[in-house]
Amino acid sequence: MSKGAQPSDTVHNLLLSEKIIEGKKINVLPKKTVPKKEEPAPVAEAAPAVAPVVETPVAEAPAPEQWLKLNPSLLLKLQQPN
Numbered sequence: 077m078s079k080g081a082q083p084s085d086t087v088h089n090l091l092l093s094e095k096i097i098e099g100k101k102i103n104v105l106p107k108k109t110v111p112k113k114e115e116p117a118p119v120a121e122a123a124p125a126v127a128p129v130v131e132t133p134v135a136e137a138p139a140p141e142q143w144l145k146l147n148p149s150l151l152l153k154l155q156q157p158n
Contacts, residue, residue: 085103086104088102089102
C-alpha cells in the first residue's frame with residue numbers, strides 16, 4: 077500500500093475497523109437497480125378482437141351393427157382366433 081496499491085472495499089473497511097487507517101467506510105453491497113416502469117399500451121392499439129367460437133356439430137359414431145354393413149371384413153377379423 078505504501079507503493080500505491082489500493083485495498084479492496086472489504087479490506088478498506090477492515091482496516092478502518094482496526095484503526096489502521098482513517099477515513100469513511102465504503103458500502104460493499106451492490107446497488108439495487110430500480111425497475112423500469114412500463115408505460116401502458118394506448119387504448120387504440122389494444123389486442124385485436126377475438127372471433128367468436130362456433131361449435132360445429134359432431135357426427136355420431138355408427139352403431140356396432142352398422143360397422144359390419146360398412147366394412148364386412150370386420151366380421152372376418154372378429155371370427156379369427158387370437
